[in-house]
Amino acid sequence: MDSSQPRTGQGSRLLLVVAAALVDADRRILLARRPEGKALAGLWEFPGGKLHPGERPEQGLARELAEELGIDACVSCMQPLAFASHAYEDFHLLMPLFVCRRWDGIVTPREGQTLAWAFARELRKYPMPPADAPLIDPLIALLG
Numbered sequence: 001m002d003s004s005q006p007r008t009g010q011g012s013r014l015l016l017v018v019a020a021a022l023v024d025a026d027r028r029i030l031l032a033r034r035p036e037g038k039a040l041a042g043l044w045e046f047p048g049g050k051l052h053p054g055e056r057p058e059q060g061l062a063r064e065l066a067e068e069l070g071i072d073a074c075v076s077c078m079q080p081l082a083f084a085s086h087a088y089e090d091f092h093l094l095m096p097l098f099v100c101r102r103w104d105g106i107v108t109p110r111e112g113q114t115l116a117w118a119f120a121r122e123l124r125k126y127p128m129p130p131a132d133a134p135l136i137d138p139l140i141a142l143l144g
């Protein structure tokens with residue numbers, strides 16, 4: 001066992017993932033549908049991914065947004081909004097959600113994802129991973 005890996009009291013691995021609510025000028029939020037062949041395939045999620053060792057969260061998120069969507073997000077504009085803490089079967093997910101309203105470039109699905117822009121109040125219509133449920137109310141409170 002890697003003793004440097006944080007673990008929860010129940011012994012499951014703690015996984016730190018950073019995610020973004022990209023918000024456009026109409027106050028819509030970007031969702032990405034997980035491609036077939038991946039865990040939780042077909043569910044809609046916020047763009048983002050695992051933090052690399054030594055990365056600051058905002059920096060790691062900017063890297064993920066560049067890789068997944070081909071955009072250059074404004075790191076200093078990322079606004080922490082809420083976080084998910086969820087026990088999956090084989091790991092415990094800890095996922096801060098940052099609101100990001102400024103980026104350069106055109107959002108492009110670079111990893112085979114399907115993208116959708118949704119108003120905060122529409123988010124519950126999109127099947128999302130169970131960890132994401134508590135993130136919806138803070139988005140509605142912020143964006144209406």
Ligand SMILES: Nc1nc2c([nH]c(=O)n2[C@@H]2O[C@H](COP(=O)(O)OP(=O)(O)OP(=O)(O)O)[C@@H](O)[C@H]2O)c(=O)[nH]1
Nearest residue numbers: 017019038039040045046047048049050093129131132
């Ligand atoms: N990006 C993102 N990940 C989420 C969300 N909700 C949620 O449970 N997750 C989980 O957090 C992990 C994200 O890591 P990832 O995007 O790097 O993982 P992945 O499964 O694509 O793996 P891989 O990049 O190693 O192939 C996955 O286990 C994913 O199921 C979400 O809204 N956004």
